[in-house]
Amino acid sequence: MNSQPLLKVSDLSKFYGGRIGCTKVSFDLWPGEVLAIVGESGSGKTTLLNCVSTRLTADVGSVEYRMRDGQFRNLATMAEAERRFLMRTDWGFVHQNPADGLRMTVSAGANVGERLMAIGDRHYGQIRETAGDWLSRVEIGLDRIDDQPRAFSGGMRQRLQIARNLVTAPRLVFMDEPTGGLDVSVQARLLDLIRGLVQDLGLAAIVVTHDLAVARLLSHRMMVMKDGQVIEHGLTDRVLDDPREPYTQLLVSSILQV
Amino acid sequence: MTSAGNLATYNFAYLDEQTKRMIRRAILKAIAIPGYQVPFASREMPMPYGWGTGGVQVTASILGPDDTLKVIDQGADDTTNAVSIRAFFQKVANVKVTTKTGEATVIQTRHRIPEEPLTEGQVLVYQVPIPEPLRFLEPRETETRKMHALEEYGLMHVKLYEDIARNGHIATTYAYPVKVGERYVMDPSPIPKFDNPKMHRSQALQLFGAGREKRIYAIPPHTEVVSLDFEDYPFEIQKFEKPCALCGAENVYLDEVVLDDKGGRMFVCSDTDHCEDRRNAGHVGELGVAQTEAAE
Numbered sequence: 094m095n096s097q098p099l100l101k102v103s104d105l106s107k108f109y110g111g112r113i114g115c116t117k118v119s120f121d122l123w124p125g126e127v128l129a130i131v132g133e134s135g136s137g138k139t140t141l142l143n144c145v146s147t148r149l150t151a152d153v154g155s156v157e158y159r160m161r162d163g164q165f166r167n168l169a170t171m172a173e174a175e176r177r178f179l180m181r182t183d184w185g186f187v188h189q190n191p192a193d194g195l196r197m198t199v200s201a202g203a204n205v206g207e208r209l210m211a212i213g214d215r216h217y218g219q220i221r222e223t224a225g226d227w228l229s230r231v232e233i234g235l236d237r238i239d240d241q242p243r244a245f246s247g248g249m250r251q252r253l254q255i256a257r258n259l260v261t262a263p264r265l266v267f268m269d270e271p272t273g274g275l276d277v278s279v280q281a282r283l284l285d286l287i288r289g290l291v292q293d294l295g296l297a298a299i300v301v302t303h304d305l306a307v308a309r310l311l312s313h314r315m316m317v318m319k320d321g322q323v324i325e326h327g328l329t330d331r332v333l334d335d336p337r338e339p340y341t342q343l344l345v346s347s348i349l350q351v
Numbered sequence: 352m353t354s355a356g357n358l359a360t361y362n363f364a365y366l367d368e369q370t371k372r373m374i375r376r377a378i379l380k381a382i383a384i385p386g387y388q389v390p391f392a393s394r395e396m397p398m399p400y401g402w403g404t405g406g407v408q409v410t411a412s413i414l415g416p417d418d419t420l421k422v423i424d425q426g427a428d429d430t431t432n433a434v435s436i437r438a439f440f441q442k443v444a445n446v447k448v449t450t451k452t453g454e455a456t457v458i459q460t461r462h463r464i465p466e467e468p469l470t471e472g473q474v475l476v477y478q479v480p481i482p483e484p485l486r487f488l489e490p491r492e493t494e495t496r497k498m499h500a501l502e503e504y505g506l507m508h509v510k511l512y513e514d515i516a517r518n519g520h521i522a523t524t525y526a527y528p529v530k531v532g533e534r535y536v537m538d539p540s541p542i543p544k545f546d547n548p549k550m551h552r553s554q555a556l557q558l559f560g561a562g563r564e565k566r567i568y569a570i571p572p573h574t575e576v577v578s579l580d581f582e583d584y585p586f587e588i589q590k591f592e593k594p595c596a597l598c599g600a601e602n603v604y605l606d607e608v609v610l611d612d613k614g615g616r617m618f619v620c621s622d623t624d625h626c627e628d629r630r631n632a633g634h635v636g637e638l639g640v641a642q643t644e645a646a647e
Contacts, residue, residue: 174501196488196509203512210512211505217515217581239516 105154114140129312185258191250381569386535404562406478421455426621469555
C-alpha cells in the first residue's frame with residue numbers, strides 16, 4: 094500500500110436550506126481500502142457520497158484527490174472538463190438503481206464500451222473484445238453481449254453496471270447501495286463478485302449501505318452516520334463487534350447478527 | 352427596402368428587417384464557430400414546422416434582390432416543398448429563380464446536395480429537422496450542450512457501435528454524424544451519407560437552419576468535414592449496382608421508382624437538374640428516350 098491517502102476529505106458540510114445534509118465530515122481513504130458508510134435512511138449517507146464524488150457541491154470543506162501523477166488536487170476548484178474526465182476514467186459510480194447508471198437502450202457491449210470510446214478508442218474489434226472480457230468477468234454470458242440491459246434481470250443489470258465502471262481500470266469506485274433491491278441469493282453472489290474484483294484490482298471504494306451485513310463483508314473500515322454527522326468511525330469488525338455509541342449499539346442489535 | 356409588386360404589406364423576403372438582422376448575427380456567429388449550433392429566435396412562418404421553416408428564415412435573411420434562387424427537395428426541383436418555397440420567394444422577394452445548379456447563387460435544399468460541385472460565391476441552405484446529433488442518445492439539452500462544450504463525443508461512437516453490433520456494418524445511411532473543423536460533431540441534416548464527402552472542403556458556404564429547434568449552424572467554405580467511423584469499419588458511401596435508368600449516370604445518388612404492381616422498378620437520378628442536363632447533352636439510360644427523338 095502507498096504511504097499517502099488517495100482521497101482526503103476535510104470538514105465537509107452540505108446544507109439543504111436550513112436542514113443539514115451532512116456536516117463536518119472528515120476522513121482519509123487509502124489506496125485499496127474499502128470504506129463503508131452506514132446509517133438509517135435520511136442520515137446523510139448518500140448526500141455525503143454525492144458531495145465526495147462531486148455530483149453535489151459541498152457548502153463547506155474540501156475534497157482532495159491524489160491524481161495519477163501523485164499530486165493532490167482540490168476537486169471543487171478543478172476545471173469541469175478535467176473533473177468529468179476523471180469521473181469517467183479514474184473513478185466509477187455504481188448506482189442503487191442500475192437504470193440510472195446504464196444506457197438502457199443500447200446493448201450490453203456498447204454499455205461497457207462507452208467509456209473506452211469516450212477516451213478515444215476507435216477500433217470496433219478491440220472495444221468489443223474488451224467488453225466481452227469484462228462481461229465474462231462479471232459472469233454475464235458472451236451470448237448476451239448484444240442484448241439490451243432491459244432484457245436483463247436486476248442482478249445482471251447491477252453486474253453490467255459494475256463492468257461498465259471498471260473497464261477503464263479506475264482507482265476509486267463509489268457505490269450507493271449496490272445490493273439494494275436484490276434478493277438474498279443474488280445479493281450474496283454480487284457481494285462475492287465485488288469482493289473478488291476489489292481485491293484483484295486493488296480498488297479503493299466507498300460503499301454506502303444501510304445493510305450492516307454488506308458492510309461486514311466488503312469493507313475494511315466503516316463510518317456510522319446519524320443526523321448528518323459521523324458518530325462512530327473505526328475498523329469494521331471493531332465497530333460491529335464492539336459498538337461504542339448508543340446509536341451504533343442500537344443499530345447493531347436491531348439487525349440480525351451475521 | 353421596398354416590398355415586391357402588389358404585396359405592399361410584406362417587407363422584402365417576408366421577414367422584417369430587425370428579424371433578418373437577428374438571424375444574420377446568428378449566421379455570422381455560426382460561420383465563426385464552424386459546426387456550433389447557435390440559438391436564434393425562430394419566427395412563425397406561413398408554413399408548418401417540418402416544411403423547412405428554418406431554411407426559409409435563413410434564405411430570407413441572406414437573399415438580396417440580385418440573387419438567383421434554386422430550391423430542391425430530395426434532389427428534385429419539382430416536388431411540393433420545392434415548388435411552394437420557390438413560389439413563396441418569387442412572391443415576397445421577386446427574385447430570379449432557376450432550376451440550374453450552376454446559375455443559382457442561393458440554393459435551399461432538403462435532404463440532398465446537388466451532384467454538380469458547388470463553386471465559390473454560392474450558398475447552400477439546409478432545412479434541418481433535429482440539429483442535435485446526440486439527441487437520441489442523450490435526451491437532456493443541458494447535458495448535450497455540456498458534451499459539445501467539453502468535446503465529449505464518445506457517445507456518438509456508441510451509436511455507430513450499436514449499428515455494427517446489430518447489422519454487421521454501420522447501417523446509418525442518412526444524417527450521418529460528421530466532425531467539422533476538428534472540433535464540433537454536427538448533424539448534416541438528413542442528407543444521405545452519399546453526400547457527406549461533398550461537404551468536405553466545399554467551396555460554397557453551407558448554412559443550416561432548424562426552425563422548430565431554433566438553431567442555426569454553418570460550415571464555412573474550405574472547412575474540413577470528416578465522417579465519424581471506426582478504424583476497422585471505415586466510413587463508406589452508398590454504392591449503386593446500376594447507372595441511372597434515364598441518363599445513364601454513374602456515381603450519383605439514385606432514387607428507386609416503382610413502375611407497376613408486378614415488381615417493376617427503376618433507379619433514376621435523385622438530382623433532377625443533373626439528370627436533365629445529361630439527357631440534354633445526349634446521354635441515354637436503359638429506360639430513357641434520347642432527347643432528340645422525344646423532341647420529334
